[in-house]
Amino acid sequence: MTSKIVNFNLNGRDVEVMAKPLTTLQTVLREQLHYTATKAGCKQGGCGSCTVLVNGEPMASCLLPVEDVVGQQITTLEGLTPAEGLHPIQEAFFENYAIQCGYCSPGMIMVIKALLDRNPQPTREEIIEAIAGNLCRCTGYEPIIEAAQDAARRLNDG
Amino acid sequence: MAKLRGTGIAAVNYPTGMNLGGDPSQALIHATTTGTFMISLASTDLGQGLKTVLAQIGAETLGLPFENVLINTGDTDTGPHCMGTFASRATHRVGNAIIMAAEEARKVMMEVAADELEVSPDDLETDGQGNILVKGSPDRSINIVDLALAAHFKYGKTISGRGIYMKPKSDVDPETGKMDPDSTEAHACSVADVEVDTETGEVTVLSLKSAYEGGRQVNPALVKGQIRGGSFMSVSHALYETTAPYYPAPDHSPGSFSEYVIPGPYEAPEIESVVLEYPSVNGPYGAKGVGEMTANSGIPAIINAVSNAIGVRLTEYPVTPEKVLHALEESPNATSH
Numbered sequence: 001m002t003s004k005i006v007n008f009n010l011n012g013r014d015v016e017v018m019a020k021p022l023t024t025l026q027t028v029l030r031e032q033l034h035y036t037a038t039k040a041g042c043k044q045g046g047c048g049s050c051t052v053l054v055n056g057e058p059m060a061s062c063l064l065p066v067e068d069v070v071g072q073q074i075t076t077l078e079g080l081t082p083a084e085g086l087h088p089i090q091e092a093f094f095e096n097y098a099i100q101c102g103y104c105s106p107g108m109i110m111v112i113k114a115l116l117d118r119n120p121q122p123t124r125e126e127i128i129e130a131i132a133g134n135l136c137r138c139t140g141y142e143p144i145i146e147a148a149q150d151a152a153r154r155l156n157d158g
Numbered sequence: 159m160a161k162l163r164g165t166g167i168a169a170v171n172y173p174t175g176m177n178l179g180g181d182p183s184q185a186l187i188h189a190t191t192t193g194t195f196m197i198s199l200a201s202t203d204l205g206q207g208l209k210t211v212l213a214q215i216g217a218e219t220l221g222l223p224f225e226n227v228l229i230n231t232g233d234t235d236t237g238p239h240c241m242g243t244f245a246s247r248a249t250h251r252v253g254n255a256i257i258m259a260a261e262e263a264r265k266v267m268m269e270v271a272a273d274e275l276e277v278s279p280d281d282l283e284t285d286g287q288g289n290i291l292v293k294g295s296p297d298r299s300i301n302i303v304d305l306a307l308a309a310h311f312k313y314g315k316t317i318s319g320r321g322i323y324m325k326p327k328s329d330v331d332p333e334t335g336k337m338d339p340d341s342t343e344a345h346a347c348s349v350a351d352v353e354v355d356t357e358t359g360e361v362t363v364l365s366l367k368s369a370y371e372g373g374r375q376v377n378p379a380l381v382k383g384q385i386r387g388g389s390f391m392s393v394s395h396a397l398y399e400t401t402a403p404y405y406p407a408p409d410h411s412p413g414s415f416s417e418y419v420i421p422g423p424y425e426a427p428e429i430e431s432v433v434l435e436y437p438s439v440n441g442p443y444g445a446k447g448v449g450e451m452t453a454n455s456g457i458p459a460i461i462n463a464v465s466n467a468i469g470v471r472l473t474e475y476p477v478t479p480e481k482v483l484h485a486l487e488e489s490p491n492a493t494s495h
Contacts, residue, residue, distance in 0.1 A: 140389060140391070
């Protein structure tokens with residue numbers, strides 16, 4: 001099938017890529033643009049490690065054809081990370097030992113970013129609901145829940 | 159139909175490493191020109207923090223700050239040999255190899271310092287801050303950066319060391335059955351409280367309380383991380399996950415995350431743990447292995463708790479709702495429901 005030019009906004013910058021129909025956003029991010037924070041865990045929408053924000057909403061980039069995001073605002077973990085230091089959510093993950101192998105971390109951080117943007121003081125239950133689509137096999141989830149609570153405090157105090 | 163509650167207990171001895179024809183790991187260490195000590199290994203960090211723990215052990219033996227040690231786990235083509243990061247063996251085996259390598263490197267470091275300070279190496283000590291001092295005369299000292307530069311460019315010496323730790327294979331004595339398969343044993347005990355829904359067969363783990371004895375903790379925060387993740391994994395193994403639900407029949411074997419049932423944060427019980435430290439005589443600074451056993455005592459404790467709740471002994475896991483309902487139907491001794 002014929003490739004098409006696709007334009008979207010990635011982390012505040014307009015990008016233009018050539019992609020065949022049904023190429024996923026995940027593939028474009030990782031293999032064409034080399035934005036590898038977005039992980040490729042299952043490529044079936046089952047693990048959440050590929051989560052990016054589309055206009056602020058968390059979505060599984062492995063199920064999203066890139067032509068569906070034409071003109072949309074895409075945020076990946078690279079877009080969250082400041083030039084110097086870490087984003088408060090990243091700091092909270094680091095300080096609370098919420099990262100072991102790290103494979104779920106980018107997806108977890110993106111869903112927590114989306115949660116805290118719309119709900120700056122989430123309850124424990126709301127945090128669990130937000131991360132329920134993201135699998136973690138190392139931490140037992142509790143450190144991630146604690147990191148989300150800590151991130152909320154950091155963002156609200158800051 | 160009812161919701162039945164039960165309590166179960168289980169304890170494990172966890173042997174560190176294995177016994178398949180010897181169980182070695184190597185470490186090589188060398189100083190750069192500016193006094194950073196590179197420890198080359200083939201022992202992969204799985205995310206549990208192995209590189210941090212091994213750098214701590216190296217720094218302790220060298221008598222230098224943690225920041226002066228770099229761990230390079232390279233790849234298996236170029237690195238020194240390691241059997242692998244499994245069986246809770248890496249801190250123990252590789253840690254011991256690093257101590258051996260670092261002692262050899264430290265000896266050269268002290269010889270160079272002795273030449274520079276014009277004293278005997280026996281009269282020197284490290285301060286843990288990056289300086290080598292003359293005992294009793296702390297004003298006479300040399301910093302590790304100057305020392306490494308001198309070793310390279312003045313004396314033509316490498317500050318380096320080789321280390322290997324091997325647990326020899328232990329054969330079974332044919333007369334007595336006696337053998338020595340492991341180096342050190344860690345211990346764990348868990349108590350689980352569960353609730354069983356006799357209508358659906360679903361089990362909820364209400365709490366999991368454990369005590370772990372893993373020798374001296376090289377890094378307590380990382381031990382805690384292993385415990386939290388491992389305890390949760392015991393819930394997963396006890397109640398949910400399997401690659402062969404009808405083993406040995408391959409039917410319904412999962413092929414994706416949508417079919418492979420694992421618990422999420424909704425299923426996480428209240429987890430409470432305490433750590434006891436009985437240093438191992440042959441572990442690096444008394445360490446044993448802590449990783450794998452953190453999942454081992456929880457599994458039988460949870461299954462014993464289900465058995466206690468429903469009055470039927472369960473001998474296969476994962477204890478799925480299907481197995482619970484079969485057990486309730488088939489047993490005349492089952493608690494009435």
